Amino acid sequence: MKYKPKKLKSINRVLPRYFIVLTVLLIIFVEVVCFLFVKSANEDKARERLVSAGSEITSFINGKSDEAVSLYLKSYQREGINASVISLDGKILLPIEDEGTIWDGSIEELLSKIDISNRHSMVLYTENHTMRYASGIEYKGESILYVSYSMQIMQGANKVLLIYFVIIGIVGLSIAVLISYTVSSKLTDGLNNLSTTAVRFSKGDFGVNFANAEFQELADLSDTLNSVRDEVKKSGDFQRELLANVSHDLKTPLTMIKAYASMVQEISGDDPEKRNKHLQVIIDESDRLTELVNDILNVSKVSSNIDGLNMKVFNLTEFLYGIINKFDYLQETQNYKFMVDIDANLYTRADEEKIGQVVYNLLGNAVNYTGEDKTVFISLKKSLIEDRIKLTIKDTGKGIAEDKLPEIWDRYYRVKENHLRPVKGTGLGLSIVKKILQNHKFDFGVNSKTGKGCEFWVDFPAVSDKIEVQPALK
Numbered sequence: 001m002k003y004k005p006k007k008l009k010s011i012n013r014v015l016p017r018y019f020i021v022l023t024v025l026l027i028i029f030v031e032v033v034c035f036l037f038v039k040s041a042n043e044d045k046a047r048e049r050l051v052s053a054g055s056e057i058t059s060f061i062n063g064k065s066d067e068a069v070s071l072y073l074k075s076y077q078r079e080g081i082n083a084s085v086i087s088l089d090g091k092i093l094l095p096i097e098d099e100g101t102i103w104d105g106s107i108e109e110l111l112s113k114i115d116i117s118n119r120h121s122m123v124l125y126t127e128n129h130t131m132r133y134a135s136g137i138e139y140k141g142e143s144i145l146y147v148s149y150s151m152q153i154m155q156g157a158n159k160v161l162l163i164y165f166v167i168i169g170i171v172g173l174s175i176a177v178l179i180s181y182t183v184s185s186k187l188t189d190g191l192n193n194l195s196t197t198a199v200r201f202s203k204g205d206f207g208v209n210f211a212n213a214e215f216q217e218l219a220d221l222s223d224t225l226n227s228v229r230d231e232v233k234k235s236g237d238f239q240r241e242l243l244a245n246v247s248h249d250l251k252t253p254l255t256m257i258k259a260y261a262s263m264v265q266e267i268s269g270d271d272p273e274k275r276n277k278h279l280q281v282i283i284d285e286s287d288r289l290t291e292l293v294n295d296i297l298n299v300s301k302v303s304s305n306i307d308g309l310n311m312k313v314f315n316l317t318e319f320l321y322g323i324i325n326k327f328d329y330l331q332e333t334q335n336y337k338f339m340v341d342i343d344a345n346l347y348t349r350a351d352e353e354k355i356g357q358v359v360y361n362l363l364g365n366a367v368n369y370t371g372e373d374k375t376v377f378i379s380l381k382k383s384l385i386e387d388r389i390k391l392t393i394k395d396t397g398k399g400i401a402e403d404k405l406p407e408i409w410d411r412y413y414r415v416k417e418n419h420l421r422p423v424k425g426t427g428l429g430l431s432i433v434k435k436i437l438q439n440h441k442f443d444f445g446v447n448s449k450t451g452k453g454c455e456f457w458v459d460f461p462a463v464s465d466k467i468e469v470q471p472a473l474k
């Protein structure tokens with residue numbers, strides 16, 4: 001069977017449809033409930049009125065003339081109530097106009113309903129849309145008071161009520177249709193706007209602005225799309241910058257290597273002193289290329305977290321001394337001074353190799369950027385309150401301007417500042433540090449002011465050495 005893509009429905013059609021169905025159901029429900037309520041309330045009222053009319057007439061009849069009673073009975077006709085007094089053989093006694101005529105109902109049936117000997121007994125029943133009341137009374141011996149109320153009057157009122165309900169229903173429905181179309185078209189307009197902007201954005205227009213002030217959800221979506229736009233733009237800028245930087249950084253050593261190789265070939269080949277000097281430049285530049293390629297590999301590795309973290313407990317104190325010792329040659333040959341303040345036997349849990357990269361980078365930067373006194377301060381201290389260890393690496397160099405501080409962690413960022421020594425950095429070191437520490441979820445940061453040197457710090461969790469270092473004791 002041929003694949004047919006599912007045809008999707010438009011909000012403009014679905015939303016009003018649901019809204020209208022819901023409104024119709026709601027109107028029908030409310031109106032039916034109202035109608036039944038009104039109907040039963042009217043019936044109750046009619047029943048009450050009939051009973052009260054019955055007892056009013058019963059008490060009125062006593063000692064009154066036939067004419068007065070007849071007038072009284074007729075006065076009820078204004079309310080749609082017919083009242084008459086009937087003899088036990090089915091003839092009308094009152095009102096006097098009808099006297100002697102045969103009552104049009106079945107007197108036997110009526111008599112079977114009431115207990116004529118009991119003066120207080122009465123019946124109330126509905127027959128042929130007429131509500132009827134009958135009771136035995138004392139008038140010319142025993143007779144029956146018969147009061148009836150035709151419900152047809154009420155049904156007429158009900159019909160009027162129904163007509164009103166239909167009108168209200170139609171008006172309500174029209175309002176519902178109007179509201180639903182307005183809301184859905186506002187919603188679809190908002191979505192269409194966003195989608196048109198998204199199409200422009202997908203074609204590479206980064207100047208677009210996603211906006212919607214009508215609905216909170218669309219405003220949130222617009223904000224998200226705006227930040228996606230910024231991120232995409234940033235990553236595009238970054239890629240371009242990366243390519244430019246990488247190619248520039250690769251080109252310089254390559255040009256040097258080529259130039260010095262040519263010089264060895266053409267000029268210095270026979271002069272061992274010159275040749276060695278030129279070859280040394282080639283070796284230095286090759287080392288720099290290797291360093292650059294390693295940094296690029298590292299940065300992409302830690303960014304994608306390819307290796308994951310190999311977490312284990314290790315002695316951070318010894319580990320730090322191990323790294324500092326590797327910088328001994330600087331102290332011996334170039335008069336660098338490392339001032340250390342390191343607590344003994346501090347243990348932490350981390351990826352040892354990656355933390356090594358962090359410390360190397362921070363120490364390397366401190367050495368590169370420190371001031372004329374060539375002093376670097378290293379401290380590793382355990383907090384007295386919490387189980388934390390703080391590593392600080394401080395130098396006496398020119399420092400970093402406060403407004404530049406957030407940017408130094410970005411890839412390829414290098415402060416344009418003349419430092420004491422020409423520094424051959426790649427601008428990748430701190431971004432590697434940041435990524436590794438973020439992967440560890442360790443706090444870190446830098447305090448600095450122009451001219452006041454830099455203090456980089458990392459917060460390690462302190463753990464007991466007995467946990468994992470000596471598994472045999474567990």
Ligand code: ADP
Nearest residue numbers: 365366369408414415425426427428429430454
């Ligand atoms: P680089 O290889 O250039 O040192 P980094 O990512 O390690 O790259 O550092 C980024 C930038 O931050 C450096 O170019 C430098 O301007 C600044 N920076 C880093 N450490 C220091 C420091 N200790 N003192 C002054 N500036 C520093």
